[in-house]
Amino acid sequence: MDFDWMKIPYSLLTLFIVVNYGMILNAFIQKIGARVGRRHGIPIWQNYADLIKNYSIRSSITHGVMFYLGPVFRLSGGVGLLLFVPTIYGSYMFSNMSFAGDLILALYFVFFGTLGMALGAAESGHPHAAIGITRGLSQVTAAELPFALAVFAVALQYQTLSVTDIVAAQQGSFLNWTLFTNPLAVTAAMLSFLGSMMRPPFDVVLAPQEIPIGPPTEYHSSYLALMQTNRAIFPIAKIVIYMNLFFGGAASWPVFFLKVFCIYMISVLVGVVFPRFRVEQSIRWFLIWAVPVGILAVVLV
Amino acid sequence: MIRRAFVLLLLLALGAIFLDLLLGFVPATELNETARYYAERSAADLGTANITTAIIVTYRGLDTLGEVTVLFLTAAIVGLVLSWGRRSAEGPQRQLLPTGELLTTGKNLLVPLILLLGVYVFVNGHLTPGGGFQGGAILASGILLMLLTDPMKRFSHGMISAVESFSGLVFVGLGLLGVALAGGFLDNRLLPIGTVGELFSAGVIPIIYSFIGLKVGAEFSSMLVNLSETEDS
C-alpha cells in the first residue's frame, strides 16, 4: 500500500491546533462557569500554566508498569480518536488517518482510553481510584447507549458507515444537516453527549471531595500532564464526531471552531444549571429519557 | 368406615361389570367346534371313556403338568417356610392327651379303605368320573385322618418327597417319551389305546393318572404334615 507520508505532518498540525483550541476552550468554559457563579474566573491562559507546571514537577513516584500505561492509553485514545476521524470535510490532508477505518472504529476506539485509564488507576492500589472507575464505567455504559442508537440511526439513514460519506450527504444547505433531517437521533445523541463530557450533572465520577478526584487520585506531575493534554483533545475529538454526524461537519477551520464551540456549549450550559446526579440516578435518567428517543430514532429512520 | 364404603362402591362397580357379562351371556345350545372335536374324537383317538380325563391328561396335559407343578411348588415352599420355624425351635415337644380308643380303632379300620378308594379312583380315572387329583386328595385325607388321631405321629419327609418327585419325574419322562415315540409331548399313545371302557386302555393315561394321584397325594400329605408340625413350635 502506498502511504502518503505528508499526512503525518498534517496530522501533527491538526493535533497542535486541536490541543491549543481545547486548552483555550476549557479555560473559556471554566470562565463561563465562574461568571454564572458571579466570579471573575481564571485567566484564559491558566490551563497552559497548569500544564507547564505539571510537566515541571521534579519528583514523581510510580506504582508499577500499568501506572505508566494508564495516561499513555488515555492520551493515545484521544489522539487516535482525533486522527481516525476526518477533521475538515473536503480536505484530503485534514482527513488525517481516517483511511484506516470508519465510524465504527472511532466508536469503539473511544473505549481505548477509558479502559487504559481504568487499568492504570487501578494499578495505583487506591480504593478511591477503583470506586471512581466503577462509577465512570457504570455511567458510561448507559450514557453511550443513546449515542450508539443515534449513530446507527444515522448510518441507516445514509446507508453508510463512512464518516466522510455521512458529512457529504449533509452538504448543501444547513437544512440537510442530520439535526433537521433526523431530529430524534440528534436529540438522543445530544443527551448522551451530556453524559460523556464529564460535566455536571454527570460528573460524580470525579467527585473531588468525596473520593478525591476519583480515578486519577494518585496521578501527578507528568502523568497528570498527559491526562490534562488529553482533556484538551478528547472532548474536541468527540465533538468532531458529533459535528460530522449531526451538524454537517466543517469544511474549513473557522467553521470547525465555531461548530465545536457551539456544541461544547450545550453541555456547558446544562452543566452550570443543574446539580449533580448520583450514578444510579444518571443511569436511570439515560435509560428513561435518552434511550427511548434513540429507539424511536432507530425504528422510525 | 369410609374405606368400607369405598370398597363397597368399587365392588359395586365391579359387580356392574359382572352384571354386564351376565346379561350379555347367551348360553350355548350346541357344542362349539372345540368341544365337538373332543366329544367326537377323544374316545376314538385316545381311547378314554371319560372325555374330561382325555382333555386333562392328554389334550391339555401341559396344563396338568403345570398344575402338578403348582402343588409341587407349594409343597416345596410351605416346607421351606415352615422348616425355618422348626429349625429355630428345637425345644421339648408338647405333650398331648392320648387319643381315644374309638378314634384309633376307627382309624385303623378306615385308613386302608380310604387308601384303597383313592387308588381305585385314580386308576379308573379314564373310565369314570374321577382321576388322579380326586384320588390323590382321597389318599391325603387318609393321611389327615392318621394325623388327627395321632397328632404326634411323624411321617418321613424324605419318603413323601421321594414319592412326589419320582412321580413328577415319571410324568415328565412319559411326556418326553411321547416326543420320542408318539405324536408329541405327553401323547398318550405310547402304548396301544385298547378298547374304550376297559381298564387297560387309553394308552399311558391310566399310568400317568396313577402317578398324578400318587404325587398329589404325596404333596397334600406333605403340606398337611408340615402344617401339623407347626403345632410343635
Place this chain on the structure above:
Amino acid sequence: MAQIAMATGFILILIGLYGALTNRNLLRMIIGFTIAHSGVNLVLVAVGYLSGRTAPILDSAVPMAEAAERIIDPLPQALVLTAIVIGVGVTALMLAYAYRIYVTKGTLDIGKCRELKW
C-alpha cells in the same frame, strides 16, 4: 339355570372380595379369597353348561356316536379342575405366609405390615 349359577358365582366373588378387602386379619382375608375362588369356579362351570345334557363320560347311557348331542362342554370341566388345584396352591402359600408373619411379627393384622411404603 346356568344364569342362576353364574349369578350366584358372581355374588360369591363380590362377597369374597369384600371380605378380603375389608377384614384386616390375614386369615379372614384368605377365607375371603377362598370364597371368591369358589364363586369363580362356579361361574366357570356354569359357562360350560348346556341345559338338558349330561356329563361328558361315554358309557352305555352316552354312546360314542351321540356324544356330541348328549354331553355338556367337557373343556370347562377339565379347566376348572386345574383352576381349583391352583387355587388350593395359592391358598396354601398364603397360609404359609400368614404363619411366617405371625411368627415374626406376632400379629395377623395386615395393617401392621406397612414398613414398606411410598
Place this chain on the structure above:
Amino acid sequence: MKPELEKRIVRTPDGQEFEVDPLRDYYCEAAPTVMPAAYGKIVEDLFNWARSQSLWILGFGTGCGAIEMRPLMTPRFDAYRYGVQWRPTPRQANLFIISGYLSTKTLKRAIRSYEQMQNPKYVVGLGSCTINGGMYWDSYNTIKCLDQYLPVDLYITGCMPRPEALLQGFEDLKKLIRAGKCEGANKYSENFDWYKANQKQVIHDWDMPDYNW
C-alpha cells in the same frame, strides 16, 4: 503501635508460613533526595512562572484558619483568578497551608501529607499559632514553631489573618517562587535528619516509615 502494624505470621494457600512486617513490606523506605533545578535559566524561569501561576492548595484545614480559606473561593475574593485552586489529593497539590494551630496529633497527618506532595512544594504558615504557638504557647499538645517540623516558605501573620491577607500572601509567595527561592522540599531533604528528630521529639507514637512516599 497498632496491632495491624506489628509483625505477624501468615500462611500461604499451600500451607507454608512466613513473616510479614507491615512497616517494611507495605511501605517504601527510601529517603527523599535533593532535586535541584535541572534545566537552563530560561526554562527554569518559565517553569517558575508556571509554578507560581498554578498554586494548587492541598485541601487540609488544621486550625481555625481553615474557616478563613473557604471565602477565598467565593465571588467576593475569587482566588481562582490568581491561578489558585484547591486539590483534594496531596499528589497533585503543590501548596500546603497550615491554617492555624497544629496539635501534635495533626502534625503527624500534616507531615504525611506534606511528604506525599511532589517536589517542588511550598508550605505557608497561617496565623500566629504557626509562628510561636500564639495563644496556645503553653499548650501541652500543640507545636509552637512550625518551622522546626516542616520547611515553611512564608508566614502570614494575624489571628486570624483575613482572606485579603491570604491573597496578599499568595502574591508574595508567587514572587518568591518566580525568584527561585522556594526550595523547601530540597531543604527538607537536606536536613532530613534534623526534621525527623524534631518531629519524633513531639510525636511519641511514631508508627510510620521515616518518609511517607
Place this chain on the structure above:
Amino acid sequence: MVDGISFIAVSLGAAFLLGMLRDSWRFAAYGVSLATLAFLTWNAFCWTKGFAVDGLVPIEIFTAGTPPPFAVNLRLGLTESALLLLVHITALLSAIYLRDTLMQQGRRAMSVLLVLCMALSGIILTRDLFNLFVFVELTVIASGGLILLSQDKRALGAGFKYLIVSQVMSILLLIGIFFAYQATGTINIDGMAEQSALLFKGGFLAFFLMFMAVVLELKPFPANGWALDVYESAHPAFSAIISAAVGAASLIALDKLLLIAGPDWLMLTSIIGLITFIAANLFGLAQENDRRLLGYSSVGQIGLVMLVLGQKDILGDNYLFVVGGILLAHAVAKAGLFWISGLVQGRELKDWAALRQRPLLLFAFASFIALLMGLPPFPGFYAKWELVHALAAADRLWLLGLMLFASLLEAGYLFRWFGYVIKRDLPEQPLACPWHKRTVVMLALVAAWALAYIWGELSPHSNLLHLLPLLFALAFLVLEPLPAWLKNLLAIGGMVVWFLLSYPGYDPLQLIYGGIILIGGSIIFLASFYGSAQRRLGFYPSAMLMYAGLSLLIVAEDSFNFFAAWELLTVGSYFLILRGKESEPHALSYILFSLGGAFLILAGFALAGLGAGQIPLARLADLSGQTSGELAGWVFLLLAIGFLTKTAAVGLHIWLPGAHAEAETDVSPMVSGILLKAGLFGLTMLLMTMGKQQLYGVELTHVMLWIGAISALVGNLLAVFQEDAKRLLAYSSIGQMGYAVFGLAMMNHLGWMMALMFVINHYIYKSMLFLSVGGVAKRTGTRLMYQMGGLITLMPLSFIAVLIGIIAVSGVPPLSGFGGRWIFYNAIMSDEYRLPLVIIFLAGPIAFLYLFRLIHTIFLGQLKDEHRKLKEAPFWIVLPQMIFVAFLMIFALVPGLALRHVDVYIGQFFAGGPSLNWEGLTITSQFGQWAPIPIMIIIGVIFMTLFLWLLFVNRRAQKVKQFNIVFAAERPYRPETTHFAWNFFAPYRKALGFLTQPLVTRFWETLTDLLHQLADLLRRFYTGNGQTYAVHLLLFVVAVYLLQKGMM
C-alpha cells in the same frame, strides 16, 4: 440345540430330581441347578443364533400329538428364543450370585428357582390362553416363594401383598378366559385372534378382563404398590429376575393378547404404559432408597415397553427391533444394577459412593445408567430413535412429547444418583464383593456392550461402535492404568492425526469448527500436562468422548449420525464437568438441560423424517416445500431450542455458570471454549439448511434474534455482579453466545461472518481467560476475586493473557474483538429488525464492567498478605495462554487468513447480499472499511511514542510499595480493607439490579420443586397396606373400563 419342549421338561425334570436328593447333598443340588440353567441357556443361545443368523423358520411344538386348537401348542421363534435366553441367563447369573443363599436354603429353594424359569419359559412359549394362565399362576407362586429368600423381614409383608393382588388378578383372568372361550369356541390364542370379530361382538368384557389381568401383571400405575415393596425388600438377585425376566415374560403375554385385540386396544395399552412411565419416573424423583428407586425405574421401563407394544401398528418391521432394544437394555441394566445393589452395604443412594473403590464396578454402573437412559451406543438409543420417528410419522405427537418428558424425569434421578456416586463421601461400610458376585456384574457389563454392538449391527443406520473417534475414546478406558502424561500425549496425537486425516474432506465451515475442536482442543490439552503425575482416572475417556462426539458432529451428514454425535458429546462433557470439586448439582442441571435439548432435537428430526428413518441433513431444506401447514416451522423450532440449550440461550442458561465455574482448570476452557461451539454448529447447520421459517405467522429467526440479544444482555449483566472469577467468565460466555446466535439469526452474509468471528474469537479468548484465571485460582486457592488482588508482579504472564483477553473481548481496536464488532455493524445495516438491536447495544458496553472487574480485582489493587510469596502459574498452564496470545495477535492482524474462504463459502448461501472485499490490507464492505494493519501501526506508533516519553521523563521516579497511597492524611492498615473489590458495581446494581432478578432460575427451581413435591405428595398414595393396593387395582380396572367404554 435341543427341542423347544426341553425348556419346560428339562427344568421341571431337574426340579423334580432335586426333590429326590437328600437334604444334605447341597453341592450336588446346586450343581444340578446350575447345570440345568447353563444347559438351557446354551440351548436358548443356540436357538437364538439359529433364528437370527442361520435363518431358521419359527417352529411349532404340538403336544399330545394333536393339532391346535384342540391341544396346547407352543411356538418357538426369534422373539421367544431371545426372551428365553434372557430369562435363563438372568436366572443362571442370579443363581451364581445367590450361591450362599441357595446353599443355605437347600434344594427346595433351588427347585423353586428352576420352576420359576420353567413357568417363564411356558409363558413365553405357549399359544394357549388357559395354559398361559397356568404358567402365570406358577410364576406368581414361585415368585412368592423366592421373595421369602430375602433376609429382610419386611419381605414377608411385601410377598403377602403380592399374593393378595395376584388373587384378584387370577380371578379376573379366569373369568375372562372362560367367557372368551364361550364366545369364540376356542381357547387357542391364534384361534381366538381369527375369531376376534366374534369375540368383540359378545365378549368385549371377557377380553377386557383378560387384558386387565395381564396388564396388571405388568405393574401399571396406580396398581403397582406391591411391586415396589417387593423390589425394595426382596433379595437383589431375585429382584433382578423379577425386573428382567418376569417383566419380559409378562410383556410377551401382553403381546400375545394384543394379537387377539384390535387397534383400539393398542392405544389403550400405550396410554396405560405411558401413564405408568410418567408416574413411576415422577415418583422416582423423591426416592432415596436405592432398591425402591430401582423398583420405580423398573416399573417405569416396563411401562415404556408397554407403550411401545401399543404402537405395534405403526412400528411395522421395526417392532421387534424397538421393543427388543428397550426391553433388553432395561433387563440387562436393571439386573446389573440390582446385582450391584447387593454389593453395596448401605441402602441410601449416596452409599453407592462406595463403588468408587472399584473403578471397574463404577464403569459398570455408568454403563448401566447409560443403557437405561438409551444413550449411544447402547440399544435403547437406536430403539428410541426408531420409536420416536415412528410416532412422529404417525402424528402421535402427544405420546411422543409425554414419553420424552418422562424420560427426562428418569434422567433426573438416574443422573442425580450418578452424581452421588461420583461426588459423595465414601460411606463407612466398604463394598462387600466376593468374586462370584463381581463376576456376575461383569458379565452383565459385557452383555451390555455386546448388546450395544449387536443393535448397532441390526440398526438400519450405522453402527456407532464402528466409528473410529468413538473407539479411540473408548480405548482410553483400557489405557487408564498408564501415567497421565502418556495418555495426554496420546490424546493430543490422536486429535492432531484425526484432524490431518479429515482435513481434506472439510468444507471451509467445517474447517473452522474442526480446527477449533481438534487443534484447539489439543492446545488446551497442553494444560493437562500440569499435574500429570497422578493418573486422573476417568478424565481422558470423558474428554475424548466429548471430542469424539464433537468431531463426528461436524462431519455428520444425516440426522442419525448427527444426533448420535450430539448425545456422545453431551455425555462426555457431562462426565468432564462432573469432575469438578463442587460440581455435582451443576453437572446434573447440565445433563438435564442437555438431554431435554437433545430430546427436542430428536423430536425435530423425527418430525422432519416424514416417515423415513433418517434423513440427510441437507434434506431439511426441502421440508417447507414438501409439506403443508406448519410442520417445517415446528421442526425448526424444536431443533433450534435443542441447539439453544447448548449455547445456553437465556431461559435455558442456568446450567452454564455452575458447570463452567466448578469444572477443573483445564476442563473449563474445554467446555467453554469448545463445547459451546457444538450448539452454534447445530444452529449453523439448521439455518443453512432450513433458512427462515415461520410458525403461526411469527418469523422464527426473528424470535432467535430476540433470544440472542436478551442472552447477550442478561449474560453480560449477570457477569457484572459475580464475585467468583470463573462464574464471571461463564456468564460472559452466555453473553458471547448471545451475540453469535444473534449474528446467525440475522440470516445474512455478514451476520454469519460475525458469528464465525465470534466462534473463533470466543474460543481463543475464553480458553485463555479460563486458563489464566484457573491458574490464578490454583495458586491462590480461591476463585473469589475479592480475596485476590495485586498479583500483577507475581503472575505477570497470566496478567498479560488476561489483559490481551479483555481487550479482545471488549472489542476495542486494535485487537481481533473489534473485527467482530465491525462486521456486526455492517451486518445490521442491511437488517430489517431493529428492536433487538437496542438490547445488543445496551449489552455491548456492559462487557467493560465485568472485564475491568476481572483484571482489577485479581491483578491490580492491593496484594494480600498470604499471596506475597505466590509464584507464576504452572508452566503448562501458562504455555497455552501464550500460544493463544500469539493467535490473537495474528488473527487481529490478518483476520483474512481464516475468514476469506468462509466468506466465499457463505456467499453461496446468501447470493446477492452484501459481502466483504478482502483485497489488499483493507477489508471493505458496502458500508465502510477496516484496515487491521494500519490501525495497529497507527495506534502502536502513538502509543509507543507516548509511552517511551513518559518513561524517559519519569526515569527517576521512586518505585513505591502498596500502601504508599494518599489516604486522606491517614494510611491503610490491611490490604483486605483497602482492596476495593467486593460488590464492585454497587451503584450499577442499584440502577439495573432489577434486571438480574433470578427469574429464570426461580422458574426452573419452582418447576423442579413442584415436581419433587408432587412426587412426594402423590407417592403417599402407596400406603403400604396390601388391601389398599388391591383397592387401587380394582379402581384401576374400573377406571380403565370406563375409559375404554368412553373410547369405543
